[in-house]
Each structure stands twice: as structure tokens, then as C-alpha cells.
Amino acid sequence: MIDDKALVSQVLSGDRQAFRLLIKQNERLVGHMIARLxxxxxxxxxxxxxxxxxxxxxxxxFTFQSKLSTWIATIAYRHGINHLRKRKxxxxxxxxxxxxxxxxxxxxxxxETLADQQLDDMVLQLIDKLPPQYKAILTLYHIQEMSYxxxxxxxxxxxxxxxxxxxxxxxxxxxxxxxxxGKEEVL
Amino acid sequence: MNHEEELQNQIxxxxxxxxxxxxxxxxxxxxxxxxxxxFHVSLPFADRLIALIEKKEERRDYWWMAIGIFLSVxxxxxxxxxxxxxxxxxxxxxxSKYAGLVAFGIAFILMLQWVDKKIIKKxxxxx
Numbered sequence: 166m167i168d169d170k171a172l173v174s175q176v177l178s179g180d181r182q183a184f185r186l187l188i189k190q191n192e193r194l195v196g197h198m199i200a201r202l203x204x205x206x207x208x209x210x211x212x213x214x215x216x217x218x219x220x221x222x223x224x225x226x227f228t229f230q231s232k233l234s235t236w237i238a239t240i241a242y243r244h245g246i247n248h249l250r251k252r253k254x255x256x257x258x259x260x261x262x263x264x265x266x267x268x269x270x271x272x273x274x275x276x277e278t279l280a281d282q283q284l285d286d287m288v289l290q291l292i293d294k295l296p297p298q299y300k301a302i303l304t305l306y307h308i309q310e311m312s313y314x315x316x317x318x319x320x321x322x323x324x325x326x327x328x329x330x331x332x333x334x335x336x337x338x339x340x341x342x343x344x345x346x347g348k349e350e351v352l
Numbered sequence: 353m354n355h356e357e358e359l360q361n362q363i364x365x366x367x368x369x370x371x372x373x374x375x376x377x378x379x380x381x382x383x384x385x386x387x388x389x390x391f392h393v394s395l396p397f398a399d400r401l402i403a404l405i406e407k408k409e410e411r412r413d414y415w416w417m418a419i420g421i422f423l424s425v426x427x428x429x430x431x432x433x434x435x436x437x438x439x440x441x442x443x444x445x446x447x448s449k450y451a452g453l454v455a456f457g458i459a460f461i462l463m464l465q466w467v468d469k470k471i472i473k474k475x476x477x478x479x
């Protein structure tokens with residue numbers, strides 16, 4: 166596999182195939198980040214496109230202080246957050262009122278039975294209802310398997326906040342799932 | 353470290369015993385969190401992006417060319433005004449005799465530039 170320095174230098178010299186490779190290597194990372202942050206399906210691909218256009222424009226400024234993927238994830242994260250800000254969607258923590266959190270935990274009727282797959286789908290839907298920064302951190306940590314310092318660099322949040330959001334997100338999801346445990350359908 | 357944090361750490365390291373409802377629920381959550389969002393960019397994504405970049409760069413090149421031509425014309429006018437050029441002397445008399453040839457020369461050079469940009473440069477870009 167071609168290393169970051171060689172790939173960047175080839176792209177900067179105008180090699181389109183090298184840029185194609187850069188897109189292929191990072192489209193899942195960018196796609197996951199944008200998909201978790203942005204609800205509207207029709208906006209997602211366009212935002213992914215904007216992220217890679219920005220990567221292409223700014224690649225000359227990349228200083229190799231971090232991995233190329235971390236730098237690209239930072240651009241994707243900021244792009245997604247800016248898009249949400251333009252749409253006036255709250256991006257950070259849950260509002261202070263406890264009622265909002267309680268509502269998150271107790272929305273549906275837990276008396277119905279769920280198949281395994283349905284429970285998985287329900288968890289994924291619940292993740293979508295979390296604040297955007299929670300979703301971004303969950304994605305970077307659990308799917309991209311990034312370290313805390315990398316997540317700190319991408320989100321610009323202090324390490325303590327990253328750990329706290331990760332902990333709270335999992336705890337909220339667990340509380341919700343607990344209501345359905347033991348009620349799964351035996352298929 | 354409180355009980356919840358400890359439980360999350362145990363699940364993450366695969367050390368939990370799943371003897372409580374909390375542990376079981378956490379295990380389900382951790383398993384689901386590993387699942388990728390249901391979104392993938394379309395197949396020709398990279399091709400479309402590269403075509404878009406090429407179009408942008410081409411447009412930018414035309415802008416630079418237009419700016420260059422505009423500035424050259426301005427510079428030429430300034431030089432002509434400053435030097436109070438006499439159109440009936442020296443090279444100008446010669447050029448006026450072969451106006452067609454001069455026009456063809458300029459058109460030929462412009463055409464060569466266009467061919468170089470459209471065909472030769474494009475071929476070298478796709479190595």
C-alpha cells in the first residue's frame with residue numbers, strides 16, 4: 166500500500182489516478198462521518214463531494230503532523246458540523262433539562278416484542294437521535310477504531326469531553342435497550 | 353471509576369460475564385455500534401469528482417487567460433500612448449503590407465495553444 170507522503174506528492178504533481186486512490190481509500194471514512202451527522206439522504210453525497218473537493222484544494226497545506234485519514238476526517242467533521250449550523254441544528258450536548266434525556270430513554274412502547282435484527286435497527290435509529298457530536302465520536306471510536314488523541318484532533322473537543330460523550334451515549338443507548346431485553350422474538 | 357464505567361470497560365475488553373441485565377444490554381449496544389451506517393457513495397463517485405475538478409481547473413485557466421489578454425491589451429495601449437507611436441514608420445509599414453500573413457500567424461499560434469491544452473496536456477494528466 167502506498168504511504169501518505171508518496172500519495173500526497175503524486176496528487177500534488179497532478180496525478181489524477183493518485184487522487185482517485187485517495188478517494189477510494191477514504192470514501193468510507195468520509196461517508197460514515199457524513200451519514201452519521203446528516204439525516205437527509207439527498208444532502209449526503211453532495212457533502213461527501215464537497216469534502217473531497219476541499220481535500221483536493223487544501224492538500225498542499227497538509228503538513229503530515231497527523232495521519233492523512235485523520236486530517237481528512239477533520240475536514241469531513243467540520244464540514245458536517247458547519248452544514249448543521251447553517252440549518253440551525255444544535256450540535257453539542259443534550260440540553261441541560263433532564264426531561265429531554267428522559268424522553269430519549271422512554272419514547273416507545275417497550276411491551277412489543279422485537280426480533281434480533283429489529284433490536285439492532287432500533288439501536289441504529291437511536292444513534293441517529295443522539296446529538297451530532299455524540300454520533301461523530303461513536304462513529305470514530307467504534308467503526309473507524311480511532312484513538313482518543315485522534316478523536317480529540319478531529320473534533321477539537323477536550324479529551325475529557327470526548328470520553329464523557331462516549332460514556333453517556335453508550336449509557337443512554339443501554340438504558341433504552343434494557344427495556345427491550347428479554348422481549349425479543351424467538352425466531 | 354463507577355459501576356457503569358467499569359462495565360463499559362469490561363464489555364469493551366471482552367471481559368464481562370453478562371450476568372446482569374446491564375451487561376447484556378451493553379453487549380447489544382456495543383455490537384450494534386460496530387455496524388456501519390447504511391450509506392455508501394455511488395459507484396462513479398470518484399470519476400464524477402475528478403471530472404468536476406477538471407472542469408473547475410479548466411474554467412480557472414480560461415479566467416487566467418482572459419485576465420492575461422486584458423492586461424496585455426492595457427499594457428499595449430499604455431505603451432502606445434506613452435511612446436506616441438507613429439503608425440507609418442518602420443515595422444508598421446512592413447506589417448501593413450502583409451496583414452493577412454500576420455493575422456494567419458497569430459491564429460496559427462492560438463490554434464497550437466488550444467491543441468496543446470485540449471489534447472496533449474490531457475493525455476499526460478492520465479498516466
